[in-house]
Amino acid sequence: xxxxxxxxxxxxxxxxxxxAIHHSVELMGWxxxxxxxxxxxxxxxxxxxxxxxxxxxxxERLAREVLSNPVIEDYRIEIEEx
Amino acid sequence: xxxxxxxxxxxxxxxxxxxAIHHSVELMGWxxxxxxxxxxxxxxxxxxxxxxxxxxxxxERLAREVLSNPVIEDYRIEIEEx
Numbered sequence: 001x002x003x004x005x006x007x008x009x010x011x012x013x014x015x016x017x018x019x020a021i022h023h024s025v026e027l028m029g030w031x032x033x034x035x036x037x038x039x040x041x042x043x044x045x046x047x048x049x050x051x052x053x054x055x056x057x058x059x060e061r062l063a064r065e066v067l068s069n070p071v072i073e074d075y076r077i078e079i080e081e082x
Numbered sequence: 083x084x085x086x087x088x089x090x091x092x093x094x095x096x097x098x099x100x101x102a103i104h105h106s107v108e109l110m111g112w113x114x115x116x117x118x119x120x121x122x123x124x125x126x127x128x129x130x131x132x133x134x135x136x137x138x139x140x141x142e143r144l145a146r147e148v149l150s151n152p153v154i155e156d157y158r159i160e161i162e163e164x
Contacts, residue, residue: 006123018124025148032140035127041088042100045117058114066107 001046002080003059007068008039042067048082055079083128084162085141089150090121124149130164137161 009015018037025033044062046055056079063075091097100119107115126144128137138161145157 008123008125021124021148025144030140030144032129032132032136033126033144034129037125039123039125041090041121041123042103043090043119043121044115047114047116050114054114058112062107062112062115066103 001048001050001052001055001082003044003046003055003062004078004080005042005044005059005063005067006039006076006078007042007063007073008037008075010072010074013072039073040067052079052081083130083132083134083137083164085124085126085128085137085144086160086162087124087126087141087145087149088121088158088160089124089145089155090119090157092154092156095154121155122149134161134163 015037018035021038022033022036044059046058050058056077059077059079063077064070068075097119100117103120104115104118126141128140132140138159141159141161145159146152150157
């Protein structure tokens with residue numbers, strides 16, 4: 001079983017990395033890009049002994065307590081069943 | 083129109099960040115997690131004037147030339163139509 005976790009800055013939080021990339025591509029003459037925001041993406045392999053419900057609960061807890069900072073970040077989880 | 087780009091290390095490439103997180107959660111006593119790999123996730127806002135085909139081509143080029151290092155990374159693109 002695999003869980004995918006997407007961690008992004010909350011919309012109200014300034015994203016300096018995204019801004020820097022956006023500014024650079026504009027300087028390079030790229031057109032058609034109005035904004036870029038960068039986040040983190042995790043692929044978590046979970047033990048086969050876990051059922052889908054316990055796998056989601058574990059991924060949820062990991063995302064909330066370890067992989068994201070709830071003050072400035074949001075997270076989204078997808079469970080990929082075998 | 084929005085493009086989502088997922089950049090991950092190629093499977094053959096060691097992921098020190100993922101290993102470090104995995105090692106830490108094991109030390110904290112977490113069970114049921116067999117591996118963690120970390121990647122980058124980008125949300126790109128594209129000009130409304132672009133049609134889906136040109137939007138995908140632009141996102142593809144950005145992912146290949148700017149957002150990823152083709153030597154050690156793979157990328158995947160999703161186009162979110164309005």
